[in-house]
Amino acid sequence: MALRLTLAAVLLVALWRPGWRWDRRTWNLPLGAGTLIAVHHLSYYGAVERVPLGAATTMEFIGPFALALAGSRRPADLLWAALAATGVVLLSRSGVPMNGAGLLFGLLAGGCWSGYILVGKRLAAHLPDGRGLALAVSWGALLSLPYGILQAGTRLLDPGTLSIAAAVAVLSSVLPLLLPDGGTAPPAVRRLRGAHQPRTRGGGNHRAVVPRPAPRPAAMDWSGGGGAGLGRGTRAA
Template identity: 30%
Template sequence: MPNLKSAPHLQAIVLLFIAMISIQSSGALAKSLFDQFPVLTISAMRLLLSSLILAVIFKIWQVNFKQVKWSAIASYGIALAGMNGLFYLSIERLPLGIAVSFEFIGPLSVALFHARQKFDFVWVGLAILGLILLFPFDQAAQSLDPIGIVFALGAGACWALYIVAGQRPSGVSGNHTVCLGMFIGMLCLMPITLFSGMPSTIFEPSNLVYFIVLAILASALPFSLEMVALRNLTALSFGTLMSLEPAIAAFSGFIFLGEQLLWTQWLALITIICASIGCTVTIQKARQNKSATPSNSP
């Protein structure tokens, strides 16, 4: 059994997998709140509470703010705000599986951009095939809300920016980067939320509990884990491994919501998982070969 502590790449994959499960398990909770509160209010509260939770856990007051590279933090925070807000707006108009499929175009584009070797294109190609098979064509036969599609594609673009921005040096630790980024993301959404009207019932204890749980499952925990993973994964491997996201979403819908999968979608899950495993093994072998190659320098 491999030692995860001595294999940061494998450790990053495990953390990323936990993060994806956490995000998808929070989807059902978020959708249950859509009938009671405006979508952007839910997204803003999610980021606000997440940033406050992380600020306490990681002692944000100990940060040397003179070392913070605010341009990196700002781009990361804007990406978080767009990714969260636009995705919630999209699933308000589209079925979850379709929205996730459109959104994933973002990280997949990052993976394609960084693909260099033959096997890179093989694994990315398999991920694309899996996404095509995952698309519920029986539902697509009905008219899809074009605004919902635009929201999903916008969320995907922000997801791509999130991957790139998360790898930029911010001058502080990864956990503090997530905390500050979430706070900036909240500042981006909160004015819109206040202008559109924020129900006072949000702060009732019975409702606040749901938002705190949502903040932990959907933001605080997964984004912290992803930040650690981003430091030990290439943009290519991260983008390809994130293809598991719609697969996990499909599994979550099947297990928690009783959504039935087509045989093509089961095949899609197998294809996407093979692509993610293949990408992981290929990159791990490339790193081992590179470290084993003797240096020519004296």
């Protein structure tokens, strides 16, 4: 996990070159988002260690689901809330032993996800491109790296571990920023796209710039389920 965040941070900084000369208000947003990313990842993988993957992910989703429900004004959404609550009850009565600490870790991960949604919205409004995300993931990686080193040590440098971490980092944190068209792509990617855009009669590039909504924590990657499935044996990566 720590290695994946670190590699994602290196790639995002290389693509975006966000710089470090920002005012205090600007720094507070990526630092807050990065802290939520780090705590979310540590909590989620702590949950996966103690309870089945499906149970950990279910508890994680309670946070953003509750946030969405709190902001909803449609009575029909109460039906979905009831169905979700039924699923949690059925999970608790599945007969599979559930570790209380694992469930709490899953809830903490969900709380961090909800917090990231709120902070990420402000971050996207303040820095409407990938620079804010690059800074947030960098800070999250910096917070997570000591844990990764403590848990895995030199195994972080194992070629197999590096290759898996790099693949997940690209697929979960970097590639989603490169695929959508619009103002969130790095400058080099936008220039490359512009060279292949159809020309208007005036000779300019005909492009529509649509800002992306606040990303999931990668950042939240939130390749969480897939990443956990790949990396249960190499958690610190």
